[in-house]
Amino acid sequence: MTDLSIDLGFLKLKNPVIAASGTFGYGLEFSPFINLDKLGGIVVKGLYYSPCQGNPPPRLAETASGLINAIGLQGIGVERFSEEILPRLKDYNTAIIVNVCGEYEEEYVSVVDFLNKKEGISAYELNISCPNTKKGGLCPALSPENTYTVVSLVKKISLRPVITKLSPNVTDIVEIALSAQEAGSDAISLANTFLAMAVDVETRRPKLANIFGGLSGPAIKPIILRMVYQVASCVKIPVIGLGGIMSGSDALEYLIAGAKAVEVGTANLVDPEATIRIIDELEEYCVKNGIKKIEEIVGTLITQ
Amino acid sequence: MTDLSIDLGFLKLKNPVIAASGTFGYGLEFSPFINLDKLGGIVVKGLYYSPCQGNPPPRLAETASGLINAIGLQGIGVERFSEEILPRLKDYNTAIIVNVCGEYEEEYVSVVDFLNKKEGISAYELNISCPNTKKGGLCPALSPENTYTVVSLVKKISLRPVITKLSPNVTDIVEIALSAQEAGSDAISLANTFLAMAVDVETRRPKLANIFGGLSGPAIKPIILRMVYQVASCVKIPVIGLGGIMSGSDALEYLIAGAKAVEVGTANLVDPEATIRIIDELEEYCVKNGIKKIEEIVGTLITQ
Amino acid sequence: MIKDPQACIVRKESWKDYHLLSLESPKIALEGQPGQFIMVRITEHSHPLLRRPFSIHSIDGRNVEIFFLSSGLGTSLLSQKKTNDTLDILGPLGKGFNLNDHFKEKDVTIIGGGRGIAPLYFLAQRLSFLGASIRIFYGGKTLADLPLKDKLKKAGFDTFFSTDDGSFGFKGLITDFFKAELEIFTPIHIFSCGPEPMMAKIAKIAQKKKIPAEFSLESVMGCGFGACWSCVRKIRRGNKEEWVKICEEGPVFSADEIIWKEGDK
Amino acid sequence: MIKDPQACIVRKESWKDYHLLSLESPKIALEGQPGQFIMVRITEHSHPLLRRPFSIHSIDGRNVEIFFLSSGLGTSLLSQKKTNDTLDILGPLGKGFNLNDHFKEKDVTIIGGGRGIAPLYFLAQRLSFLGASIRIFYGGKTLADLPLKDKLKKAGFDTFFSTDDGSFGFKGLITDFFKAELEIFTPIHIFSCGPEPMMAKIAKIAQKKKIPAEFSLESVMGCGFGACWSCVRKIRRGNKEEWVKICEEGPVFSADEIIWKEGDK
Ligand SMILES: Cc1cc2nc3c(=O)[nH]c(=O)nc-3n(C[C@H](O)[C@H](O)[C@H](O)COP(=O)(O)OP(=O)(O)OC[C@H]3O[C@@H](n4cnc5c(N)ncnc54)[C@H](O)[C@@H]3O)c2cc1C
Ligand SMILES: Cc1cc2nc3c(=O)[nH]c(=O)nc-3n(C[C@H](O)[C@H](O)[C@H](O)COP(=O)(O)OP(=O)(O)OC[C@H]3O[C@@H](n4cnc5c(N)ncnc54)[C@H](O)[C@@H]3O)c2cc1C
Ligand SMILES: Cc1cc2nc3c(=O)[nH]c(=O)nc-3n(C[C@H](O)[C@H](O)[C@H](O)COP(=O)(O)O)c2cc1C
Ligand SMILES: Cc1cc2nc3c(=O)[nH]c(=O)nc-3n(C[C@H](O)[C@H](O)[C@H](O)COP(=O)(O)O)c2cc1C
């Protein structure tokens, strides 16, 4: 038997596989298909303080091995989340991480402040990197300064560990990651989606009502993997890798490149059992390769 | 009959389809397959002043709907190019564009200075955006200042129009494009490849000897298309779009988003007849939609 | 909601661009209701990435049938599958049509346009089982768009066919045919599926005549089971209008709830 | 170099993970030489994107045959193709083995490991046509890796089989078998294709015994026709070493030219 557990320092995970925000609903949507207890963790759908209506449809366009979404963070807000969802999530024995959104800097603080008082949350993931919010774009993760500001504001009041979710739409990802670390972030999740678009040549209209959306899925994996490798070699806090993970082998690429854990996004839509299958495939790989503890392979890329 | 010609101002093209640098050899490699006279233009393989050995193999890794390459600009240098290739390219009636590389700023100037004296070249494309050069990275296109420097140095001595090829690995593509425009660039080609990597989980080694390479192909189209749309709305000089174009429909997305012409890269490797097929498909579309002149559809995206 | 990774294609029928696949999937067959749908995985590889939604066209013992028009990459790949191939499917998903004893010995009308006929065959079977007296209007651009006409006739329904070009049945829009027939009879309920403009017109007629009507809507679906919020449509709920996930709360909605898209009046 | 977008699979043979496809492609069949290869498009969609290279295994009238091991995404998709499916292929590509009258009535030895046997069958046919006296060494991990053994025997070649596990023929590496046999005879030329370590060993033996030897190399190929510079290997040319495109100047090189990879000594 392989030990699949991962110690992030501030949080122990059963295994390195976490369901990514926005692709796993509030978690409960997947209980008909899989045993949620088996997951390393669940990041619930992004939450603003108040309920949010999101963008008009069409909100989704498929591209080659990818997916552009402009959901616009439609969601139920912190109050309904605490009342309707959190109590039900308590039944599951897995790390519950809340993806925290804000239209302005103080909103991140309000969300965290509100949730601080609620039980059943293991950590916050700061979504400072959504490329398609309704208001067209508070995206602090595009600059080291704004990243620093939001992360340090939240860290000041947070009673729980904070994971900062970065944007891949930047020239120098290492600089932003270092800035999140300096602001006290406990971990980094890398990355959110790429700002993208698609055109319907018959109607000559954008395929998304919002024109722009975020590209996810296998198409982006090679770029994010490169960023994870660059960042993991430079920061001291753990890096969680995500982008296009569909299989155990994809997850392994991230772990070997330096990620301590991974999140699985788009794959959940395609296959609601994806997370479980990936965990099984990780275990198989370890058994086959005589790896006793999966943490051993983190950051073991051989470059010489 | 549709008029497929495109007027870039400084250069008239028979049609908007140009073969992209590095994926079309020196042009002649494709003459067994297609009639080169039919092309809007050919950008030949990137040229340093001296011959360059490029990176060690493996130089290529396939990813989902994409391709990572780390050729490292292996090539024959300007002298052999002028002696062996240019004279043979003169037989073809299409725009010949030379992709100019440099390990340091002055090398761009030397290459252009040398080629200024040779006949049979329609324009230069400044490759200030290659993510995988041997020396690991002069990539002026990552900053507006460096972009400005290289472009204005070259413009000072160039006897031919200059197209600046930008990198997509940036936070704010519009800023870089404006800077190229300000430095006197006659056009912008957008974009080169994304810095990326892939890991072989069995050997735990990078799939490329160079670790990093440039991601091209259908996977990246949605991101570059967004950039082309953003840039075309802000600059006055023509924008040439490229990234993942495999079909007439892909090319049309770029044209509708604002590109005046397109380049076709990876598709040439998959199908040596790709450029011709794309031209045919553009014509079919125009006929079907009653478009008399293809220039009419440039930048006609309906956003309301 | 069941995931069946190995639903075997036990029967395939094709008419030019339209195809019917009968998938052996006993558990989904047991639970599926008219108006519900399944999500079909097209390939195990990454392109096309997403599953595609298809209404349950019929349930035949252990088999779930879908009927579709090959119109894009996904449906064209699906149309190339052969008998004995297996498909990975999820279902039954969504809420179906409102069926109850209320329809016994009553006149109900079903109106399908093009591939919109898909869910209506199953619906008609069930309504007929419930004792309703059924008229089916089935329209298409041309004769080739009415592949199910014989099957509907054979099943004993009262059928009304139209083609835009007059190559078969009434010449013109199915909505005009329906409107004309309404001079003669008044159903107690209308069920419909087809292009939006067609459904919008029917909704208008129904509301004018105060006939309750239900429609099966479409939208781009990322997951089909409520997780991604991509499939929303603006739906009227009392005085409020909200973006509602049609994969969960639909795809069937009543005329009062639906806000038709611009230009679909 | 010909592009044939519609080469029809006229025959298919399969042995567990090994497959043979016979493709009707008269023009390529007319020109193809032993050691040359074709590039096969796996799908018209975008994943897997690149064509895959396969040596010409044989030419049978109008048909070009390839023989391959299903070992990854592309070859596994290819193995699922059926008779009457068509494939988009480019060929013949590269430079093949050096064949001339010089081999008449002379002893030549051919050594193939695993799927490396693919180009060697065609080579043996031509050599035999040229009047050479041919010994074929064919090794694999286990019996299942020698699917062509009967075919080679039947064709009348002098055959020597080995398996690592001893399940068929000589037990051990084919190189050891070959080395042992060299006590008895000395060929005037060696041709080989297989795993790099195997070929490197053979090169060493050949150089020691001063027997000219040729090898068919592999590398990741983006295009197959010289346009992308992805397929380079370091090749010795006189005193110089250069990165050479093996799709154009190879895939066949002589022992003197090849610089074996680290660890392949
Ligand atoms: C609940 C529901 C039930 C359906 N039932 C049937 C049925 O029984 N028979 C049938 O023929 N069709 C049905 N459709 C429509 C069918 O799902 C689409 O025709 C199909 O997804 C198109 O896929 P494609 O890859 O061939 O087309 P493409 O145009 O290549 O698809 C591109 C993208 O657009 C999406 N898309 C395109 N058109 C539609 C659409 N109308 N609805 C949803 N997504 C779309 C696809 O999912 C994909 O993401 C149904 C749709 C829904 C929402
Ligand atoms: C000139 C030449 C002739 C060949 N002839 C034969 C033959 O006759 N029979 C046979 O079974 N195999 C042959 N091969 C090897 C065959 O091309 C590879 O096994 C095949 O490309 C693997 O593709 P895949 O998608 O199944 O594997 P994957 O591992 O999924 O491929 C991933 C990527 O790696 C590349 N790749 C992987 N292995 C190789 C390899 N060894 N050589 C080149 N590219 C590789 C693929 O092209 C692709 O880009 C030949 C290779 C070359 C270069
Ligand atoms: C439909 C959809 C909705 C998403 N919603 C959120 C969200 O609410 N918050 C967030 O931080 N990321 C969101 N994301 C981004 C994903 O969490 C993830 O970062 C991204 O999709 C890349 O991973 P993947 O390729 O595995 O999907 C969303 C992605 C998709 C596809
Ligand atoms: C094998 C290969 C070699 C390339 N070499 C060059 C080059 O020499 N100079 C350059 O400017 N771009 C080079 N590129 C980038 C392409 O010209 C193009 O910008 C990129 O591939 C995106 O377009 P595509 O998706 O159509 O391939 C190369 C790309 C590939 C795949």
Ligand code: FES
């Ligand atoms: S399709 Fe995902 S929520 Fe409806």
Ligand code: FES
């Ligand atoms: S494979 Fe492209 S140059 Fe050899």
